[in-house]
Amino acid sequence: MNKSRVAVIKCTSYNDDGVLQSIKKGIELLGGVSQFVKPGEKIVLKPNILLGADPEKCVTTHPAVFKAVGQLFKSAGAIVYYGDSPSFGNAEPNLKKSGLKQVGDELGFILADFDFGRPVSHKDALLVKNFVIANGVLDNDGLVSLPKLKTHGFLRYTGAVKNQFGCVPGFLKGQYHVKLPDPYDFAAMLVDINTLIKPRLYVMDGITAMEGNGPRSGKPKQLNVLLLSTDPIALDATACRIIDLSPEVVPTSKLGEKAGLGTYHVENIEIVGEPLAAFIDKSFNVNRTAPTPVGKSGRAMSFIKNQITQRPLIDKTKCTRCGTCVRMCPVEPKAVDWDKGNKTQPPRHNYDRCIRCYCCQETCPEGAISIVSPWLVRLFARRRPAAKE
Ligand code: SF4
Ligand code: SF4
The missing domain is CATH 3.30.70.20 (Alpha-Beta Plaits)
Known part of the structure; x- marks a missing residue:
């Protein structure tokens, strides 16, 4: 079996040039940008904006990471689009609050429609066979996911797999919480979105992560790392190991492996770039217990x-x-x-x-x-x- 490759790259600040060189190195370790795009293709970048916030608060993917990935894809001939559907409200004001719209305008990236979508079926899904996916995702040739490493109350951790939840437009996201109150069902739905959309590449911003009361109100925590992979399960497992969280605690790990999305097993992951040990932070404040299953009768909690x-x-x-x-x-x-x-x-x-x-x-x-x-x-x-x- 081929191992999943995760590039682990040290990057200690959001200096534009430093981030660009680091991401370039990471992409080269995965085979080079030409592996992920052909000239003339429309590629949509999907950062995590949640609800839009000053980049210093570490709620959102940092503009420097967004900028670097966009520049590299543009220089390889891509037509670069970008967007995300926030927890509420429209994408554009939240992209402005995150400092991403300004970068997009500066570099000529095109704002994709993440406010409206259309139905798509997914016959090979683990659980959810019908989705509504943002037009901005469906109208492009490929997606590059730019997650932020953060804690998450419901799933313990949010990263590569969870980032694609923002491809579901607007208030429809809330309905999934009502339909799928069990964290393991919810995680299966997240895996299904990833196997449906099949992002070409995941580039995680872990330079300054968020610990504690995430994903919006936690504390910034310097981890000095960028993680890149085509396997979101391996990438998330690697990020979890950095914050001393067992990947098995995160519900998407086993379900993602079951769906063939990737692997969380350390023996099946090849780390390239820097040794992982240099980044492990055992003091990272994260809930290390597995989420409690709600079960099928969970709507009426006893x-x-x-x-x-x-x-x-x-x-x-x-x-x-x-x-x-x-x-x-x-x-x-x-x-x-x-x-x-x-x-x-x-x-x-x-x-x-x-x-x-x-x-x-x-x-x-x-x-x-x-x-x-x-x-x-x-x-x-x-x-x-x-x-x-
Ligand atoms: S269902 Fe409970 S946890 Fe979810 S938003 Fe309402 S009060 Fe909060
Ligand atoms: S807890 Fe208070 S401050 Fe927070 S969202 Fe509710 S009303 Fe607003």
Whole structure:
């Protein structure tokens, strides 16, 4: 069996030229840019913009990474398009907030339509056989994925595979959380999007990653690394090893391997470039426990389940009563809402309705929502003897 190759490249800052040289080196280690594009082809770059934010906050793929990949593909003859569908709102204002639109305008990249899409069927899918995919993806010859390495409440980690969720336009993304509340079903859907779209190359921005309360409200963490691969499962597994997170904890790993998308097994991955050991950060703040399966009956969570499942919690001192969490909650009736319509107080969660999709935590602009363990779990964790190394 051929091993999946992952290029691991040291890059310590977002200096444009440094990033360009590093990504060029990584692409050369994978066979050169001509492996991924023919002159005249339309290639869409798909950064992670989530909700658009200042690049320094590390919520989004850094403009320097976007710029470098675009330049390399353009110089190989590609017509470069770009886009992403944010958690809510249209793509363009969020691309501006992320500093990506400015780079696109400067270099003549074309804004692709990620606000609207059309139906596509996927007969070989693990789980979801019909998608609506953004026109900007379907109208191009190929996609290059530019994920950001971050923590994620629902799936623990977001990277190469998860990045393609932004190819589903607009509010349709929220509906997947309602239809697929189990993290393993949700992960199967993410794998299906990747086997449908088949990005040609994945280039991960791990120069400054996000730890803690990600994917929007965590802390920037310097990892000084760029990861490149054609195998998103191997790339994600390598990123997980860097942050000392077992790839098996991330639901897309095993499902991705099952679907033939790639491999997470270390013996099947060839690291090229720098040795991985130089980047491993055991202090990286990430939840290292596997997500709890919701199961087929999970929509009506039992009392017991509520006592053991993590939950979103609002810090009243940080909440500005903006209402984003209420708007973003995909379940009806809302699982986080104003108490009797009173908008002068923070919204309140109803944990019986809550499906633990963490869209509220992901989108709160103040970082006021964190994911906490219930008191029973905290009590058990305190009493449990420390695990041996
Ligand atoms: S999104 Fe955050 S700041 Fe806004 S109302 Fe909800 S908890 Fe408060
Ligand atoms: S309250 Fe938050 S975690 Fe619960 S269903 Fe709504 S958005 Fe998802």
